[in-house]
Amino acid sequence: MIIECRDLIKTYQADGRRMNAVDEASFVVQQGEFIFIHGHSGSGKTTLLSLIGGLTSPDTGQVLIDGRDNWQQSDNALSDLRNRTIGFIFQFASLIPALTVLENVLLPMSFGGVAAGARERATQLLVEVGLKEKMHSYPGQLSGGQQRRVAIARAFINKPAIILADEPTGDLDEETEQEIFELFKTFNREQRTTFLIVTHNQHLATTIPGSRVFTMRQGLLKEIQAG
Amino acid sequence: MTTPMLERQINFLDYTLSSLWRKRYKNIAVVLVFAAVIFLLASFQLVSNGLLERAQTALVMAPEILIQKMVAGRQESIPVAYAERLQGIFGIRQVTPRVWGYYFDEVTLANYTVIGRDQVAGGSDDQLTQVLADGRLPAAVGETVLGQAVFRTKGLQDQRVFSLFRPDLSLKTLTITGLFKKESNLLTDDLIVLSLADSRDLFGLPPGLASDLMVSVANPREIGTVAKKIAAALPGTRVLTRPQIEKTYHMIFGWRSGFASVCLLAALAAFFILSWDKASGLAPEERREIAILKILGWQTADVLLVRFFEGAVVSGGAYLLGCTAAYIHVVFFGSSLFLPVLAGWSVIRPDLHLVPAIHLADLLLLFCFTVMPYLAATVVPAWRCASLPSATALQGG
Numbered sequence: 275m276i277i278e279c280r281d282l283i284k285t286y287q288a289d290g291r292r293m294n295a296v297d298e299a300s301f302v303v304q305q306g307e308f309i310f311i312h313g314h315s316g317s318g319k320t321t322l323l324s325l326i327g328g329l330t331s332p333d334t335g336q337v338l339i340d341g342r343d344n345w346q347q348s349d350n351a352l353s354d355l356r357n358r359t360i361g362f363i364f365q366f367a368s369l370i371p372a373l374t375v376l377e378n379v380l381l382p383m384s385f386g387g388v389a390a391g392a393r394e395r396a397t398q399l400l401v402e403v404g405l406k407e408k409m410h411s412y413p414g415q416l417s418g419g420q421q422r423r424v425a426i427a428r429a430f431i432n433k434p435a436i437i438l439a440d441e442p443t444g445d446l447d448e449e450t451e452q453e454i455f456e457l458f459k460t461f462n463r464e465q466r467t468t469f470l471i472v473t474h475n476q477h478l479a480t481t482i483p484g485s486r487v488f489t490m491r492q493g494l495l496k497e498i499q500a501g
Numbered sequence: 502m503t504t505p506m507l508e509r510q511i512n513f514l515d516y517t518l519s520s521l522w523r524k525r526y527k528n529i530a531v532v533l534v535f536a537a538v539i540f541l542l543a544s545f546q547l548v549s550n551g552l553l554e555r556a557q558t559a560l561v562m563a564p565e566i567l568i569q570k571m572v573a574g575r576q577e578s579i580p581v582a583y584a585e586r587l588q589g590i591f592g593i594r595q596v597t598p599r600v601w602g603y604y605f606d607e608v609t610l611a612n613y614t615v616i617g618r619d620q621v622a623g624g625s626d627d628q629l630t631q632v633l634a635d636g637r638l639p640a641a642v643g644e645t646v647l648g649q650a651v652f653r654t655k656g657l658q659d660q661r662v663f664s665l666f667r668p669d670l671s672l673k674t675l676t677i678t679g680l681f682k683k684e685s686n687l688l689t690d691d692l693i694v695l696s697l698a699d700s701r702d703l704f705g706l707p708p709g710l711a712s713d714l715m716v717s718v719a720n721p722r723e724i725g726t727v728a729k730k731i732a733a734a735l736p737g738t739r740v741l742t743r744p745q746i747e748k749t750y751h752m753i754f755g756w757r758s759g760f761a762s763v764c765l766l767a768a769l770a771a772f773f774i775l776s777w778d779k780a781s782g783l784a785p786e787e788r789r790e791i792a793i794l795k796i797l798g799w800q801t802a803d804v805l806l807v808r809f810f811e812g813a814v815v816s817g818g819a820y821l822l823g824c825t826a827a828y829i830h831v832v833f834f835g836s837s838l839f840l841p842v843l844a845g846w847s848v849i850r851p852d853l854h855l856v857p858a859i860h861l862a863d864l865l866l867l868f869c870f871t872v873m874p875y876l877a878a879t880v881v882p883a884w885r886c887a888s889l890p891s892a893t894a895l896q897g898g
Binding site: 327329349350353354356357358362368370371372373377381382428 | 516519520522523786790793794795796797798799800801802803
C-alpha cells in the first residue's frame with residue numbers, strides 16, 4: 275500500500291461551534307490506483323487531501339505514505355516528501371507570477387536537486403498539455419485554463435508516485451479535460467502513478483476502469499465503488 | 502561543472518532576482534530612499550573622521566604649552582619679559598613669544614588670522630615648516646607665509662608682494678616667501694604668518710608685548726608637570742597644553758557630528774518603522790506564494806534563504822550605494838552638504854579636500870544599524886508565515 279489513513283479526524287472552529295471537516299476517515303490506497311472523491315462544497319474533500327499531502331496535521335489519526343507517518347517526520351522530511359513523492363494540482367491558480375511557464379514547471383525540480391534533463395522533461399510535459407508555444411510566457415499572459423494545465427505539468431515534473439488533484443479540470447473544456455485524463459492514464463500505466471482526484475464530475479470515474487469512488491458528506495468518507 | 506548544492510544556491514538567487522525584478526519599481530524606490538539615509542549617516546561619519554584627522558595633522562603647529570595673560574577673565578597681551586621668570590623651571594627647552602589676531606580685509610570682506618613669531622632653530626617652527634607647501638618661513642622683516650585661501654581671495658596669483666593696512670590706515674608691504682599645504686587648510690587656510698616685529702607693526706602693538714608665550718619642553722611626557730610649574734610661577738596666566746587643545750578639538754567635532762548623527766538616526770528610525778510595517782504585514786499574494794513554495798517541497802529554510810537574499814540585495818545594494826556616494830561626496834565634492842555644520846562658521850570657509858581613512862569599525866557599525874535591521878524586517882515575517890501549515894493555500898471544499 276502506498277497510502278494508509280487511520281481514523282483521521284480534523285475539526286474546525288466555525289461560528290463558535292466545532293465542526294468535523296474529516297470524521298474518522300480510514301482507507302488504504304494501493305500503488306497505481308485511481309481514487310475519485312465526490313462531495314458537495316464544504317464536505318471536507320480538500321481538507322482530506324491536505325491531510326494526506328502533509329499540508330495540515332490531523333487532530334487525531336495517522337496518515338502513512340509508504341509506511342511512514344507524515345506527522346512523525348521532521349518539517350524538512352515532510353517538505354522532501356512533498357517534493358519527491360507527491361504532485362499537487364490545486365483548484366485555484368497556483369503559479370508564481372514572477373516566473374515563466376517553463377520556470378514554474380521546473381520549480382519543484384530545480385530546488386529538489388535533480389537537474390539533469392530537467393529542461394527537456396519540462397518541455398515535453400508542456401507539449402503534452404498543449405502549451406509548448408507558451409513556455410516563455412508569464413502566468414499573467416495565460417487564461418485560467420492554460421494556467422491550470424501549467425500546474426498539471428508542474429505536478430508531474432518530479433515523476434511523483436502520488437498525484438493529489440483538487441478539481442484538476444474544473445475550468446477546462448471537455449476536450450481538454452479528456453486530453454488531461456488521457457495524460458493521467460498514461461502516467462498511471464507507465465509509472466504506476468497513484469491518483470487521488472477530488473471532483474464534482476461523477477462521470478469521470480466511469481472513464482477509468484478499475485477506479486475507486488468515494489463520497490464525502492459532512493466529513494464522513496464512504497466508498498461507493500470498489501475498483 | 503557546478504555541484505548540486507551550488508546549483509541549488511544559484512537557483513535560489515535566480516528566483517530572488519526574478520522576484521525583485523517583478524517588483525522593481527517598488528524595490529528601486531526602497532533602495533534609493535535607504536541609500537539616501539545611509540549616505541547621510543556615512544557622510545557625517547566620514548566628514549567628522551576627516552576633520553579629526555586633519556585637526557591631528559594641523560595640531561603639529563600647536564605649541565606644547567601656551568601661556569596667556571588673563572585680566573578679569575579676559576585674555577590680554579603678555580609681557581615677553583615673563584619668559585625670564587620661567588628660566589628656573591627644569592624641562593623647559595624654549596619660550597617663544599607670539600602675536601596673533603584677526604585682520605579684517607575690507608576688499609574681500611574676510612577675516613584673516615595673523616600670527617607673528619620669530620623663527621627659532623630647533624623649535625616649534627620646525628613643525629610649521631612641515632605644513633609648508635613650498636618656500637620657507639619668514640626669516641626677515643617684511644616677509645610672510647600665507648594660507649591657500651588668503652592667497653586665492655586676494656587674487657595674488659603670480660604676485661609676490663602685497664600690502665595690508667595698519668590701524669592708522671598706512672600700508673604695510675609684505676613679500677610672500679611660502680604657502681601652506683592644502684592638507685592643513687582646516688587651520689591654515691586663512692592664515693598669515695609674519696615675523697614678531699611685523700605683526701606688532703601691523704597691529705600697533707608696543708614692543709615687549711605678545712599675545713601669548715609658546716613653550717616647548719624637552720620631554721613630551723613632562724608637559725603636564727611643566728605646565729603646573731609654569732602656572733605656579735606665573736599667577737594670573739592661563740596655561741594650556743597640547744593634549745588639552747587636542748581634547749577640545751575632539752569635543753567640538755564629536756559634539757557636532759554626534760548632534761547631526763542623532764538627527765539622522767531619527768530619519769533612519771522612521772525608515773525602519775515604515776519598512777518593518779511593510780515587511781511584517783506580508784501581502785496576501787506573498788503569503789500564498791510562500792505557501793505554494795512550501796507545498797512544492799521548499800523547506801522553511803529555503804523560503805528564509807530567498808527572503809534573506811531579497812533583503813540582502815536591497816539593503817546591501819543601498820548600503821554600497823550610500824557608502825560610495827558618501828565617499829564621493831566627501832572626497833570629490835568637499836562635503837558641500839555638511840561641512841558648514843561640522844567645520845563651523847567662517848567668512849573664509851576652509852577649502853578642505855578631505856580624504857578620510859575608512860575605518861572598518863565605522864563601516865561595521867553603520868552596517869549593523871542599517872542592513873541588519875532591514876534583513877530582520879524581511880526575514881522574520883517570512884519565517885512566521887513559512888512556519889504555519891501550508892493548507893491555507895488550498896481553498897474550498
